[in-house]
Amino acid sequence: MVPVDADSRLQLVKHEANVDVPRTPVLNSVTEAAIEQIIKERNFADDLMRHDLLPSRTALFVGPPGVGKTLTARWIAQRLNKTLLTLDLAAVMSSYLGKTGTNIRSVLDYAKSGDCVLFLDEFDAIAKRRDDDAEIGELKRLVNVLLQEIDDWPSSGLLLAATNHGDLLDPAIWRRFDMVVDFPMPSxxxxxxxxxxxxxxxxxxxxxxxxxxxxxxxxxxxxxxxxxxxxxxxxxxxxxxxxxxxxxxxxxxxxxxxxxxxxxxxxxxxxxxxxxxxxxxxxxxxxxxxxxKIVAAPAKRKRPAKTTSGKRSARS
Ligand SMILES: Nc1ncnc2c1ncn2[C@@H]1O[C@H](COP(=O)(O)OP(=O)(O)OP(=O)(O)O)[C@@H](O)[C@H]1O
Ligand SMILES: [Mg+2]
Missing domain, CATH: 1.20.141 (Chitosanase, subunit A; domain 1)
Incomplete structure (x- = not known):
């Protein structure tokens, strides 16, 4: 049973068994390589295990709005043929932080028990609440709940999170993720x-x-x-x-x-x-x-590669 909020009885997490992404995300080569690695590690988990290695369990997507973080999380679930569970942290942050902690824990417990991809969207929602001094204590407890959950996340599942305010996140959170994938503005x-x-x-x-x-x-x-x-x-x-x-x-x-x-x-x-x-x-x-005034600038002349120090090499 999908966990629900104790008071409102609303479902806490979006459950999608057959994710259907209409088109492949357009990503730069570095981001694409990281995503392909996440997928390959899952598909070849047995090979990794034979060499005492586990596939990456958790990944944090960091980038400005509208660059395809959510789309890519969905794309990964589709490629892996797994159910996608999406927890929107901005939506789950209730005015009672104690209750938010309970809700987050019940969603993560539910996700851990199945073979799925769990996506924590708007991950910075927690960090954003920092401004209010009165809530610092409660918030610290909530962040700790989350850190503990990420630490305990089993390698059988895949946990993805997305944020567009990487700078707001506590370094302790960054360290917790097996991979951090940068989503820059597109070229x-x-x-x-x-x-x-x-x-x-x-x-x-x-x-x-x-x-x-x-x-x-x-x-x-x-x-x-x-x-x-x-x-x-x-x-x-x-x-x-x-x-x-x-x-x-x-x-x-x-x-x-x-x-x-x-x-x-x-x-x-x-x-x-x-x-x-x-x-x-x-x-x-x-x-x-x-x-x-519509005149194209003349093409820059290539500087010859430095040979003595070896500092200017393939990129010049
Ligand atoms: N890299 C991309 N490749 C293809 N389509 C994209 C890409 N990025 C965004 N889009 C289009 O824009 C829509 C919204 O993108 P998405 O929700 O994935 O952005 P986001 O990075 O999660 O933004 P936010 O930080 O605001 O949540 C997608 O559903 C898709 O139609
Ligand atoms: Mg998004």
Missing amino acids: TEAVEVHIRDMLASMDTGEASRKWASKVLSSVWSRYSLSDITRNINQLRRQTLLFKQDLRDSVLEVVRKESLDLPKKEKSAVAINLVRLGMSKREAERLTDIDRR
Whole structure:
């Protein structure tokens, strides 16, 4: 039985037997490698055990909002074919911290007894309550409950947690996790891939989708993938319902977004548009950057690799 709150009788944890993630998370290579390792360690746990090793039991995902932490936790449960239990710590923090401790313990006991992935979302919710001096004692007890639970977590299950305020967390908490995985803001290339994936089902030629993803990734460079996903869906609805050409919709976005961009970024967008084949006159109309100033900086000359000290090597 899924544990419930003693007073409200509401379920304390979201229980999903068949997680269905519509698309693979777009991650940078370092994050992706860490996620693949988590999955592989689970799939090859027997091999590890034969060498006296256990798979990582716990992992903390750290990164700004909207970069795919929750999505990736779901993706892992799907790949492992396991039930996902999600405990939203922001929601479970009740005004009575004593009760919160009891609730957290009952969820973790329940999760430990089954073969599942437990996901503690909004993990920093506990740390955020620190501001209130009157609650420090209760809160310390609550953090201790959690630390104890993480320590005791069995290697048969996988515990994942996500936070976007890694700096608020007690170092004692960080140390507890077998792995800490960083989720940085996506690169322009990753955004481009994501946009192209999302446009794939559209009834326009591939060249036009490719152009659209290049243009949009440059104007949306400051947005999270979560915002970009929402914007793309909006754009798809618009082109579909109003039978608008993808190119026209994209140009409308460029015009609108340019209004809010600082001059330097606006200029970069204008240069990019020209690079992608647009006339300087059209780029000026969309971005308000004087067309005589739309000039790409000359490519930087590569410095020769230092040979004596060996300090500048593969990366130069
Ligand atoms: N890396 C990504 N790859 C693909 N889609 C993404 C990615 N990041 C975000 N999205 C899209 O944005 C939605 C919201 O992302 P998600 O909830 O995973 O972000 P989060 O990092 O958990 O944010 P928060 O810190 O606010 O909880 C996803 O369901 C997905 O549609
Ligand atoms: Mg999240």
